[in-house]
Amino acid sequence: MNETRPHDTPTGLAEAAEMALRVRAHYEQLEQRLLGRTWTLPELAVGFTNDAAYVGRLVLAAERTWDIDGDVDAELRHKLAECLWWAFVLADKLGVDLPEAYEATMDRIDTGLRKTLRGTHGDGQ
Known part of the structure; x- marks a missing residue:
């Protein structure tokens, strides 16, 4: 499953962290518009644990012991990437x-x- 990466894809954790925080800043703008505030640290932590738990279900789906709608591999890639994103966001908020x-x-x-x-x-x- 080795795919070639575009030249602008971050390869290091520092670059990935920067990208994650840019995306988080966009979410914060959206939250401010919709909620009048940004998510709290506990809300961010719950978001992370929710996605991490879903990774467990996707692993079961990949092993054919849990049925989901859609492309299991695509969903697994997406959720694993989101979990990495959450880790960068939480790390930033916690210093x-x-x-x-x-x-x-x-x-x-x-x-x-x-x-x-x-x-x-x-x-x-």
Whole structure:
């Protein structure tokens, strides 16, 4: 499922975060017009958990244990992307540098797993 990407597609987390916040700014303008305010942090968190829960249903649909209308693969791609968007939005609202946090977390987990695997196999790899 490797597709070629247009040159303007963000490839790094920092660029993806910038794009996510631009989209969020548009939603905030719409919310201001329709609601007279923007969503609160708890409302944003509920939006994220709602989409994340739907990813679970889409995984079941992909495994053919849950029926949905429409293209499961397209919906799964869409909802996974939205969940990533929500993570960037929530991180921004909470003052978390998500690209930095992701890199630090993955480095820490990778180091720990490598150490565990070396101890499990006893072969130094």
